[in-house]
Amino acid sequence: MSAEFGDMRTAYGSALIELGEQDKNIVVLGADTTDSLKTSGFGKNFPDRFFNVGIAEANLVSVAAGLAYSGKTSFASTYAIFLPGRCVDQIRNSIAYPSRGEKKGLNVKLVTSHGGLSVGPDGGSHQTIEDIAIMRVIPNMKVIIPADAIAVSKLTKNISQIYGPFYMRMARSKVPNVHSDSQEFEIGKGITLRDGNDCTIAATGITVKMALDAADKLQQDGISCRVIDCFTIKPIDKDILEKAARETGGIVTCEEHNIMGGFGSAVSEVVSEIYPVPIRRIGAQDMFGESARDAEIPQLLEKHGITSINIEKTVKDIRSKQ
Amino acid sequence: MGLNYYQIKKNVLQARKLVIRGTSIAGSGHPGGSFSMAEIMGCIFYNHLKYDPKNPEWDGRDKLILSKGHASPGLFSNMAVAGYFEESQLDTLRQFGSKLQGHPDLKCPGVEFCGGSLGIGLSYSIGNALAAKLDQKDTHIFTVMGDGESDEGQVWEAAMTAAKYNVDNLTLILDRNFIQQDSYTEKIMPLDESLDDNELSEMWKDASRWKTGDKWRSFGWNVIEVDGHRIEQVSDAISRAKSVKGMPSIIIARTIKGKAVEHMEDNPQWHGKAPALSLVPVINQELDSQFMIAPSIIAGDMRNLENEVKRCDDGRADYIHLDVMDGQFVPNSTFDHTKIKELRSLTVTPFDTHLMINEPVKQIQNYIDAGSDIITVHAEVCDESSFGEIHDLLKSNKVSVGLAINPDTSMPDWSKKFISTLDQIIVMSVVPGKSGQKYIENTHEKTKNLMINLKENDFTGYIESDGGVTLDNIGECFTDGARAFVGGSAIIGQTDVRLVIREFRNQVLRTRRKLLIQKANELGGTELVNKWIDLHVIGKKKDELHQIAMELGYQ
Incomplete structure (x- = not known):
């Protein structure tokens, strides 16, 4: 099956311009990566509402917080490695913590690109495999990881309409579309892309496509796998996970993130409390990444077991334990 | 709110007392940094910030961002004084x-920023200022930052951002108290220059050693440097900062950590420690014992009063006392409001105008217009009706109101109804008319008795001793209850005004220390006296206090 590819950053940039036209309270901030993040288009259209603060991420976060406190919807963007990793204090104390009444946290959307290992050539220093863990433990922070450009476009608009802090992580490279243009996204609701009863593959970000490919292969072996796009990691969709546990008896999680503290951990927390079934986590094996040219990225991912083949193997393994 | 000098001063005092109340009950908190910024907060709250305590979310308000969040008692106390909530709320601090x-x-409600993690407030303030510009709102952002906090790199990221975006609807005030948690800032991470010894006070005074302003100037900021405990200087600096367009402004306010309580002053231990409950009454008495030195410039060169004003400023006088004599109420004549108006442009130091003239009610508007901060008229030439007129006119023009009595007169009966709203009472201790006379001894007795009477009538102002005040008798005048001291030939008549003012202050401080030890003894005997003395670890104060306690027979 050949899929169409989409660029997440382009989708993000276009969505911002659309939002900017509709809502004059939208402001966009960048930290010297605005061409890369494709936010500079917003800046050309709305120069007064666009702030490039230079290579100063801590400042980026807190200026965005100040704008939000004064009623703006702030989108602050740069590479994933520089936002949660470098600025956890500013994110916690100037965005997530400040709450008044029903308003929990300030209305800042932290949208990053270059998440995970698939950053490629820039190497381990730029491959963030900790951001989900860091962001999801901060109260009031919501964490979402779209699987394709369609999801990015819709979710950008979606989170602009919901009050409060969000962290949204995109991938650097073009990714194959896994959703149709008509797909709707609701925060807190996972999407079942493929139904099945033998096992569940819960995936997030670019690994959703791997999950679908694995499910196709497994189907040929007579194993019917359910595939869920868990783009909404916090709030996580407990219902869809409980249902999957009850109906399929085992869950394999996939993420482009350390298996410790990330999406797999989040799923394990839910399932072990509600309806314990065997779980296997696929992701970075508590090791940092390293450089890989674009064509070599699959090799880098393979080193950590983040491949459709490994998903397939893991599903078979988990079924043997069921 | 736009309060005058005295009103701000009184609110600052009340706020300081609430800081002591809150932190002592909480058993923790940061009084040191709350006190260093006390006058800064007073000027913001009571003279510049637009707000409505009954409607904290009022859209037309300004925003105060306390970046040095650990000084929260200094914020909450002012919010209580300003009317956001009852003062008793301070009892729940940290609970x-x-x-x-x-x-x-x-x-x-009313707090605009979650402080605590340092270095964030300026960036956040810039965000708020940019939003106000986008919305074309007349919002001004006041940000108070600490000097230790300036170690944070984010501060300098923000400094560049404010300059890039010409953020001129933000005034940053740096509480430059020279102390951070571990020690002196210049030992931990110098902003000015590294400090090898402990001679902080020398650096505080020596402008050639200050480099902080240069840093901010090089970042593209308009820099104003002031003494952060001088209300008139801070307030004037804020006005000037607000008037500068096209670039951000910072006011570097040199302050003293723990200011107004001697044992806390310049003492790093009081960065984050609460006072003991048992000593709170002694501390409150100390806070209530602020005093002002007001040189009278007519004792100098009458042909060059401009220079006399400069000498007062250089000498760090609290007020400049202006004796206006008309040649009728008193035999001599000095100058009138036209001269005061000329002098006004030379300084922001409060003008303590003492009208020794007949029928002051006819002239009062001229002296208001000339720029007086305090105007005192003589009881001998007023009656209830004319003083009432003067009183109301001064109050409505935000000028402080004083009433003076000559050595042979006492407070007239009609004055009773004004006592609770009077800001100052001048007790003349010489026959008014000329400089250089000797203090009339029975004024001590008169002042003491007057003080008792005033307290009964809810007086909240200050008694000013005027005439013949010298180093020899200023201590006794203070003990009598006087809190402002006019010095003619004893100050202005001397060559080194700064030195003599310092000596006057030290003399009052010695007396004050004695009174506080007496208070401690009265409350808790030798044990509390010793506890009090042991707190005074900076400089040689402890030795002096032991000496006083021995002389008093407490040790």
């Missing part, structure tokens, strides 16, 4: 369930 958290928090 479970209180909206007065250990660090400022949006949980408390």
Whole structure:
């Protein structure tokens, strides 16, 4: 099956311009990566509402917080490695913590690109495999990881309409579309892309496509796998996970993130409390990444077991334990 | 609010007392940094900030961002004085369930920023200032930052951002108290220059050693440097900062950590420690014992009063006392309002105008217009009706009101109805008319008796001793209850005004220390006296206090 590819950053940039036209309270901030993040288009259209603060991420976060406190919807963007990793204090104390009444946290959307290992050539220093863990433990922070450009476009608009802090992580490279243009996204609701009863593959970000490919292969072996796009990691969709546990008896999680503290951990927390079934986590094996040219990225991912083949193997393994 | 000098001073005092109340009950908190910024907060709250305490979310308000969040008692106390909530709320500071958290928090209506993690407030303020510009709102952002906090790299990221975006609707005030948690800032991370010894006070005084302003100037900021405990200087600096367009402004306010309580002053230990409950009454008495030195310039060169004003400023006088004599109420004549108007442009130091003239009611508007901060008229030439007129006119023009009595007169009966709203009472201790006379001894007795009477009538102002005050008798005048001291030939007549003012202050301080030890003894005997003395670890104060206690027979 050949899929169409989409660029997440382009989708993000276009969505911002659309939002900017509709809502004059939208402001966009960048930290010297605005061409890369494709936010500079917003800046050309709305120069007064666009702030490039230079290579100063801590400042980026807190200026965005100040704008939000004064009623703006702030989108602050740069590479994933520089936002949660470098600025956890500013994110916690100037965005997530400040709450008044029903308003929990300030209305800042932290949208990053270059998440995970698939950053490629820039190497381990730029491959963030900790951001989900860091962001999801901060109260009031919501964490979402779209699987394709369609999801990015819709979710950008979606989170602009919901009050409060969000962290949204995109991938650097073009990714194959896994959703149709008509797909709707609701925060807190996972999407079942493929139904099945033998096992569940819960995936997030670019690994959703791997999950679908694995499910196709497994189907040929007579194993019917359910595939869920868990783009909404916090709030996580407990219902869809409980249902999957009850109906399929085992869950394999996939993420482009350390298996410790990330999406797999989040799923394990839910399932072990509600309806314990065997779980296997696929992701970075508590090791940092390293450089890989674009064509070599699959090799880098393979080193950590983040491949459709490994998903397939893991599903078979988990079924043997069921 | 736009309060005058005296009113701000009184509110600052009340706020300081609330800081002591809150932190002593909480058993923790940061009084040191709350006190260093006390006058800064007073000027913001009572002279510049637009707000409505009954409607904290009022859209037309300005925003005060306390970046140095650990000084939250200094914010909450002013919010109480300003009317956001009852003063008794300070009793819940840092307690479970209180909206007065250990660090400022949006949980408390009126608080605009969750402080605590340092170095964030300026960036956040810039965000708010940019939003106000986008919305074309006349919002001004006041940000108070600490000097230790300036170690944070984010501060300098923000400094560049404010300059890039010409953020001129923000005034940053640096509480430059020279102390951070571990020690002196110049030992931990110098902003000016590294400090090898402990001679902080020398650096404080020596402008050639200050480099902080240069840093901010090089970042593209308009820099104003002031003495952060001088209300008139801070307030004037804020006005000037606000008037500068096209670039951000910072006011570097040199302050003293723990200011107004001697044992806390310049003492790093008081960065984050609460005072003992048993000593709170002694501390409150100390806070109530602020005093002002007011040189009278007519004792100098009458042909060059401009220079006399400069000498007062260089000498760090609290007020400049202006004796206006008309040749009728007193035999001599000096100058009138036209001269005061000329002198006004030379300084922001409060003008303490003492009208020794007949029929002051006819002239009062001229002296208001000339720029007086305090105007005192003589009881001998007023009656209830004319003083009432003067009183109301001064109050409505935000000028402080004083009433003076000559050595042979006492407070007239009609004055009773004004006592609770009087800002100053001048007790003449010489026959008015000329400089250089000797203090009339029975004025001590007269002042003491007057003080008792005034307290009964809810007087909240200050008694000013005027005439013949010298180093020899200023201590006794203070003990009598006087808090402002006019010095003619004893100050202005001397060559080194700064030195003589310092000596006057030290003399009062020695007396004050004795009174405080007496208070401690009265409350808790030798044990409390010793506890009090042991707190005074900076400089040689402890030795002096032991000496006083021995002389008093407490040790």
